[in-house]
Amino acid sequence: MKNFTLLLLIFLTKVCLTSCKDAKQAPKEEPQEELPNIVFILSDDQAWTDYGFMGHEHIETPNIDKLVQESHTFTHGYVPTSLCAPSLASIITGVYPRDHMVLANDRVLPGDDKKGKSAWKAPWRAENYAPVIENFKKLNTLPKMLKEKGYLSFQTGKWWIGNYANGGFDYGMTHGDPDRGGRHGDYGLEIGRKGMDTLYGYIDLALEKKKPFFMWYAPFLPHSPHNPPDSLLQKYLPKAPTEYIAKYWAMCEWFDQTCGELMDYIDKKGETENTIFVYVCDNGWVQNEDNGNYNPISKQSPYDYGMRTPIMFKWKGKITPKLDDRTLASSLDMVPTVLDLLGMKRPEELDGINVLNETEQKNREAIFGEIYNHDFYTVNESLKYRLIMTDPYKLIVPDKTNRPNEKIQLFNIYKDPFEKEDLSDAHPEIVEKLLNQIEVSWNQEPQN
Known part of the structure; x- marks a missing residue:
């Protein structure tokens, strides 16, 4: 019995030692990478001046103002x-229009001007645009890049490129079917104006699946039709010179309210510290006082009222808030900056920089712009303006063929932000230098 007990103790000791050794040698499980959610907030038709934090006398944007305080804001x-x-x-692609070839809103072919140009719902317009969409589907987009990291991508709001899936989104509101009214957003245009439930549903889906998400929030706001809630309209009517202006101002605050609702919902879900917010406006707008149209110095123009926008990056605890009123930033920087924040490799074709990187900021000499006819055909036949923005000068170059009666204009956009004084005649040497920089940019090999 003693021998049996001794043998049992020896056996148990060996088992214990072997088990402990195996446990020590077992590979440790790698901790799963916690990836931040990404939310792009895109205003639609709003001047760079029309925010509380930019000093507008009447327009109130408390939620965007708060985002500014928590962001690195350019x-x-x-x-x-x-x-x-x-x-x-x-x-969404991070490249210039001449690279992605969505040059403007509608594509026309020779002879189309005889078909009734104002008929936006005419079948030939959708047929003409189909090749643009097919080409775009081949391009790299941020949602496609994020699939590598397991992101779910959601589209809401404005989207011109047919179905949401054409941009690489997993889910979306825009069907893009021209036979059902699809042109620039269809059901997506309801987000914000008719509530936020669909967007909330997407966020809940990602959280349920335990997936990081990319949200494209591009509501049809403050874009016309300017039909704000009556409470907001009544607030601005006594302050505005006309009802048209009051409606536009009210639309800006309505948009701001929806931004607050979105950020509050993400906070309610406990995801604020794990979410990167990026803000931009797609183009500017100056409301006419005596009708519902925009002033031609804004949308579709080469002036800052059409092209300038605040750009914000917020990641609580990771991006230090700063109000940067000097550094030039571009919406083309949004994709490379986000990729760097995620530690992802940047595709070579991207035209922007990581604008949060001080070295890249200092090495940037200029950013560029290009404007085409609303109804476009090819780059050469539709180009209206080429632009270069530097510190402190901006050069506007009208196309010699398509805008033969216009002259080159040079502005100091820091001393003269409303572009009142053309300096081109006074500084021909600066004009020549900036023209050369534009030519270098355009003569680079096509990226796509």
């Missing part, structure tokens, strides 16, 4: 073009 941000379809396409 007040001298620009979009590369002052029209929604090409601007949005540049935001």
Whole structure:
């Protein structure tokens, strides 16, 4: 019995030692990488001046003002073009319109002017645009890049490129079917104006699946039709010179309210510290006092009222808040900056920089712009303006063929932010230098 007990103790000791050794040698499980959610907030048709934090006398934007306080905010941000379809396409791809080829809102072919240009719902317009969409589907977009990290991507709001899936989104509100009214957003245009439930549903889906998400929030706000809630309209009517202005001002605050609702919902879900917020406006807008149209110095123009926008990056605890009123930023920087924040490799074709990187900021000499006809055909036949923005000068170059009666204009955009004084005649040497920089940019090999 003693021998049996001794043998049992020896056996148990060996088992214990072997088990402990195996446990020590067992590979440790790698901790799963916690990836931040990404939310792009895109205003639609809003001047760079029309925010509380930018000093507007009457427009109140408390939620965006709060976002500014929590973000690295560039007040001298620009979009590369002052029209929604090409601007949005540049935001999602990170390349200039001449690279992604969504040059403007509608594509026309020779002879189409005889078909009734004002008929936006005419079948030939959708047929003409189909090749643009097919080409775009081949391009790299942020949602496609994020699939590598397991992101779910959601589209809401404005989207010109047919179905949401054409941009690489997993889910979306825009079907893009021209036979059902699809042109620039269809059901997506309801977000914000008719509530936020669909967007909330997408966020809940990602959290349920335990997936990081990319949210494209591009509501049809403050874009016309300017039909704000009556409570907001009544607030601004006594302050505005006309009802048209009051309606536009009210739309700006309505948009701000929806931004607050979105950020509050993410906070309610406990995701604020794990979410990167990026803000931009697709193009500017100056409301006419005596009708519902925009002033031609804004949308579709080469002036800052059409192209300038604040750009914000917020990641609580990771990005230090700063109000930067000097550094030039571009909406083309949004994709590379986000990729760097995630530690992802940047595709070579991207035209922007990581604008939060001080070295890249200092090495940047200029950002560029290009504007085409609303109804476009090819780059050469539709180009209206090429632009370069530097510190402190901006050069506007009208196309010699398509805008033969216009002259080159030079502005100091820091001393003269409303572009009142053309300096081109006084500084021909600066004009020549900036023209050369534009030519170098355009003569580079195509990226796509």
